[in-house]
Amino acid sequence: MRIDIITVLPEMIEQTLNTSILARAQAKGLVEIHLHQLRDYSTNKWRRVDDYPFGGEPGMVMCVEPIERAIEHLKAEREYDEIIYTSPDGEQFNQSVANELSLMNNMIILCGHYKGIDQRVRDHLITREISIGDYVLTGGELAAAVMSDAIVRLIPGAIGDAGSALNDTFQDNLLAPPIYSRPADYKGWKVPEILLSGNDAKIAEWRMNQAVERTRRLRPDLLREK
Ligand code: ADE
Numbered sequence: 001m002r003i004d005i006i007t008v009l010p011e012m013i014e015q016t017l018n019t020s021i022l023a024r025a026q027a028k029g030l031v032e033i034h035l036h037q038l039r040d041y042s043t044n045k046w047r048r049v050d051d052y053p054f055g056g057e058p059g060m061v062m063c064v065e066p067i068e069r070a071i072e073h074l075k076a077e078r079e080y081d082e083i084i085y086t087s088p089d090g091e092q093f094n095q096s097v098a099n100e101l102s103l104m105n106n107m108i109i110l111c112g113h114y115k116g117i118d119q120r121v122r123d124h125l126i127t128r129e130i131s132i133g134d135y136v137l138t139g140g141e142l143a144a145a146v147m148s149d150a151i152v153r154l155i156p157g158a159i160g161d162a163g164s165a166l167n168d169t170f171q172d173n174l175l176a177p178p179i180y181s182r183p184a185d186y187k188g189w190k191v192p193e194i195l196l197s198g199n200d201a202k203i204a205e206w207r208m209n210q211a212v213e214r215t216r217r218l219r220p221d222l223l224r225e226k
Pocket of ligand 1: 138139
């Protein structure tokens with residue numbers, strides 16, 4: 001997989017994308033993540049990528065030209081499955097969107113900024129608009145990092161225990177059951193007896209019941225979604 005992120009603030013997420021599991025997945029050759037400075041595609045001598053909106057609205061708008069130049073530069077090298085724009089008015093990012101995107105070969109993520117981007121970019125270049133939640137960030141960089149993190153960890157081989165991504169909270173529209181480690185008794189705070197029993201079938205049944213009970217209590221909306 002290859003993720004190309006186009007942004008005016010690559011330094012905002014560079015370290016995040018090169019730390020821990022994302023760094024290891026890249027070192028193992030499972031994914032390539034490339035950051036592109038949008039200003040490099042400006043034809044303006046001050047490297048500007050924004051301008052005033054037509055119609056007298058306040059704020060600035062990201063212009064079509066540098067964005068189209070950046071996207072076309074990448075598209076000349078390879079085919080892309082999706083060209084994503086991060087925006088609070090996009091479709092809601094969730095585990096199922098992460099699963100779907102983890103199966104793609106190549107994607108571009110364009111990070112929004114200022115008041116937004118010229119609508120013609122959205123009409124003619126973008127294939128998908130994604131929001132990471134109902135709140136407004138200062139830009140799309142953190143959204144791009146969040147999505148990349150959630151997507152990359154799903155690539156087979158990215159996380160140590162192959163089973164563990166499948167057991168995640170949300171993977172079956174269920175929250176994950178509680179987990180415990182040693183000691184079995186910490187100052188009287190005890191680990192549930194069943195987990196020490198060695199009875200795998202009973203443990204699996206307990207985990208499932210806990211997951212359903214936890215979901216019913218904390219996120220009943222997930223059970224209704226099915
Ligand atoms: N840009 C600003 N806010 C955002 C959000 N909630 N999701 C994705 N991109 C954004």
